[in-house]
Amino acid sequence: MAELKNCxxxxxxxxxxxxxxxxxxxxxxxxxxxxTDIAQTMAGAVIHCRPKKAGKAVKAGKSVATVESxxxxxxxxxxxAGMIVARNDAAETEPAILNKSPYREGWIVRIExxxxxxAYEGLLAVDEAAAAxxxxxxxxxxxxxxxxxxxxx
Amino acid sequence: MGDLxxxxxxxxxxxxxxxxxxxxxxxxxxxxxxxxxxxxxVDAEGLKEAQxxxxxxxxxxxxxxxxxxxxxxVGTPARHDLEAVAQVFSSRA
Numbered sequence: 001m002a003e004l005k006n007c008x009x010x011x012x013x014x015x016x017x018x019x020x021x022x023x024x025x026x027x028x029x030x031x032x033x034x035x036t037d038i039a040q041t042m043a044g045a046v047i048h049c050r051p052k053k054a055g056k057a058v059k060a061g062k063s064v065a066t067v068e069s070x071x072x073x074x075x076x077x078x079x080x081a082g083m084i085v086a087r088n089d090a091a092e093t094e095p096a097i098l099n100k101s102p103y104r105e106g107w108i109v110r111i112e113x114x115x116x117x118x119a120y121e122g123l124l125a126v127d128e129a130a131a132a133x134x135x136x137x138x139x140x141x142x143x144x145x146x147x148x149x150x151x152x153x
Numbered sequence: 154m155g156d157l158x159x160x161x162x163x164x165x166x167x168x169x170x171x172x173x174x175x176x177x178x179x180x181x182x183x184x185x186x187x188x189x190x191x192x193x194x195v196d197a198e199g200l201k202e203a204q205x206x207x208x209x210x211x212x213x214x215x216x217x218x219x220x221x222x223x224x225x226x227v228g229t230p231a232r233h234d235l236e237a238v239a240q241v242f243s244s245r246a
Contacts, residue, residue, distance in 0.1 A: 149211065
């Protein structure tokens with residue numbers, strides 16, 4: 001687990017810094033996507049999350065979910081094209097899990113990439129991601145991540 | 154203003170913060186010598202104050218006097234823990 005200004009970046013994930021998302025290889029040709037700890041800190045309390053439905057094709061850089069927090073409304077973007085094969089209903093019914101468990105319970109959609117594992121391999125591994133997020137946080141003048149009690153990193 | 158200050162660091166995303174605030178409020182009603190202040194990390198000023206105090210988890214409660222920090226409780230405090238803190242420091246105030 002990498003730690004950057006108290007923001008956590010698990011070792012077993014890959015990251016897209018600009019979109020502030022992570023991807024997990026499920027080992028079956030599908031990949032889960034979700035918001036990073038940094039993203040959930042920037043967003044603040046998530047009050048709505050609406051993931052797109054399974055069966056929908058998405059292009060790289062397009063939205064797979066709309067998230068609304070107390071201070072922000074915007075898309076969660078996928079770093080690779082593919083088909084949404086599942087969505088996390090709990091992210092919609094209990095959006096606070098995006099704050100409390102951004103890397104586990106708070107996954108948003110499961111995607112089968114159009115170009116297989118190459119899409120995932122193109123994302124940053126944790127060490128590269130930590131360096132890139134460090135620059136990102138400096139550029140955006142972000143302070144430390146602060147976690148709610150019971151945070152499940 | 155009381156001699157002791159109890160600050161509760163909170164954030165709207167924190168589901169247990171309201172419990173911490175409620176317990177701190179109840180405590181300070183029984184111990185008026187303790188001034189209660191909530192610090193909301195949604196606000197830029199609140200976030201700055203939390204970072205200055207090195208807070209990484211919320212809720213966190215800091216009890217301080219003019220001389221500085223006396224006690225720090227991280228996480229939702231049990232009622233008896235808060236009461237114990239109040240008893241110890243109120244008797245000194």
